[in-house]
Amino acid sequence: MTFTRPTFRHPELAPNAAGFHRRDYEGLISTLCAGCGHDSISNAIIQACFELALPPHRIAKMSGIGCSSKSPAYFLGKSHGFNSVHGRMPSIATGANMANRDLIYLGVSGDGDTASIGMGQFIHAVRRNLHMLYIVMNNGCYGLTKGQYSATADKGSKSKKGPANLLESIDLCELAIQLGAGFVGRSFSGDKQQLVPMIKAGLSHGGLAFIDVISPCVTFNNNPESTKSYHWVREHSEATNTFDFVPFRQTITTEYPEEVTETVTLHDNSIIHLHKHPLGPDITDRRQAIDTLEDHKAQEMILTGVLYVNPESLDTHEILNTTARPLNSLTEVDLCPGIGALEEINAGHR
């Protein structure tokens, strides 16, 4: 068994705009099961950060507990990281963001970590619109504890063990849209062509960007009757749109036909070009987004792609009008400015 990857890399791979090589975004060799979808997502994250030329030391990766939450060990080995208690990643990310809003926050969680034990944390992070990319590696089961169904397993889906899941499933994307997330997407670990640009777009969004990635558990939940298997997802998925993500620093060289292209400009002036059917849903409309999701669910289809974008959404700091200084640098003098300041305030009410 191999515990360390050889350090040799293809000699003809070029560095990115910031002078970093792809290896600078890699982590340790994975110890997840061979073929785990999470590894593909890890690599999509590596690829996205590499292509965006983000300096690795400017990224902080946060996670909770579970197979998915182990995965930050396998990417961005030169970035900051915090492995929190089960389900508590959003709180840690919030705290970190309050202390230093200049870092890029990347939260990685699983369906158990988010939709079960961490549900309360998740929904409030979305409500606050914390400036972070929140990725759920969603395999519909608890892989670390022998594959019991999780809260995102579809009703009627069967895992390797046989009996069908009898409980309703939670659709994290719908929840996120309802609760005000400004960027919501769904993708599939087996489709990097879609996933990589989606992660890039999510990283460029100004508030909370949520991406639910269906990630088959090869060990417990990859049989043909499971709705989270490679086979099922490939047979039953439909993309809302295909899209190109253009970071604001790049010049656009491709011409897109007007009638099939919708352009969404993000906070940092990056652009998402959507190629879709002219009658397709407007992804900046929250109601249409939820309707489309429900319509596809009724047809047993999994809708992937960018589901909803609100380019005008405000993040926590903007909503709460917080000070630009890191909270941990505020001293007693700053927080209790004294009687003079109080009198000034009181005077304003007279």
Place this chain on the structure above:
Amino acid sequence: MKPTDIEDPEYFHKVIDCQYACPAHTPVPEYIRLISEKRYTEAYMINWVSNVFPGVLGRVCDRPCEPACRRGRVEQEPVAICRLKRVCADNRDLGVTARFPEIPKIKNGKKIALIGGGPASLTVARDLMPLGYEIDLFDEQEQGGGFMRSQLPSFRLPEAVLATEVNYILDMGVITHFNHRVASMKAVLAQNYDAVFVGTGAPRGRDLPDLPGRQAGEGKIHVGIDWLAGVVFGHIDKIGKRVLVIGGGNTAMDCCRTARRMGGEEVRVVVRGPKTAMKASLWEIEEARHEDIPIIDNHSPLAFVIEDGRLVGMQFEKGRGLNEPSVFIACDEVLLAVGQMNAFPWIEPDAGIAFDQWGLPVLDPLTLQSTLPQVFFGGDAAFGPRNIITAVAQGHQAAISIDLFCQGKPLTARPVPQVNLAGQKMGVHDWLYHNQVAETERQAVPMMSKAKSLKDRLLEVELGFDRQIGQAESLRCLNCDVQTVFHAAECIECDACVDACPESCINFVDNGSEEALRTRLRAPAQNLGQDLYVSGPLPTGRVMVKDENVCLHCGICAERCPTSAWEMQKFFYQSAQAGQL
């Protein structure tokens, strides 16, 4: 692209760069792995079967394998393949002869004559003796070995090493006729041999007969290969203090280094072209520099300068057509190493053997048969000066041809290479081979001190790797013979191999022409000498494309594959030899 046909033995053979580059196709990774397991005698036998002279070649081979070695593309330096060969030769069991094929007591009634006792002839003998042939070997020297004996200086190849490996073959019962210069091909043919093999080498060194002063300087101007032979046979025991060696090939390097040991204090090599165009192996040039021998490039000889009937130096033209004043370099003696020629004065024009305009025999390039059906050529005698390993490879081919010829079979019905593909899986995630890629640098070879080695031409300069260094070096081998075999039917396209591959070799893409595919992969596939391994269509309609170029054969793709669609299989390829089916 069409799916790759891995049933074609040449596909995986080509992936093993070193073996593919070797004229004799020695299974290099296999013997290196045996060395890493300290199984030296088995490693020696793999070599002996394939290249016949492991101890000799482990010292003086031209090493076409090393520039081909994948390690050179992955990092800087290739594996020291040649020196590892010497490790297995140095450490082999003396009882290795017990593993040699048995020689039948009852012969098959066919008689073969070998003219010349060099590597090509000896290889023919080695291959045919176990099949029951009766063999007469003729050579003008008093012992076997040919140019390996007469021209390779002892400080590179000790006589005892050569003698041992030559005798392994002669002891099989070859009837030797040493000190016997064959003067007439017709006389040989008259003895009714069933086949005659000519392995007389390229015995004539080129001279510069028309250069002014050549006649007058006779005695102080020598043809390099004749001078080297004179040293070996003890006819020459010294040289002047200031020596010029003309020529940039390996013979020039042997001449200048030998001259340093024969009393030459100021030895210089002069070449016509730039240094970068020199034919000598890089390591031999390096050795010469190490022995304080400067190389003067871009100097073409104009004349030998004679004063008072004595050679005092040479006049050179600097560059070509530069109109610069000519340069005088003083010297006491000159060695000419400006090439070798074939010469067959003993083959009568009416013997039935046709020669081409360059004086080389007209041969079938595959069977090495001449225009006289029972006469075959091999080694330098066949296509002009090459090297030992090429001579061995041609010896194998000639032996196959002679065997088919004597058995009355068509020469085109040649035996096929022997191949085997064996799974390397052991337990869940372990392999039968050492798949951890060692990231150590190429080991330096211990050398005799310069002061000591320059005093005695019989002292070997390179001391060779000891077992420990050999072990470290052997682990640098990337095991390119352990192939990544892909089963498209098992693949679920989870991308695990793509993500895990350190060298970004593996891709799942839409199919296209090779030209287009080479630009669409994760890493550009610009090395056209390396194939793309393409699968049949997968469930999503894409195909798997693997660029073989810098694959480390680390097995991580197979370890990370949930369905064993990737398998590590050891591919053993051995060139066909006489007597095989």
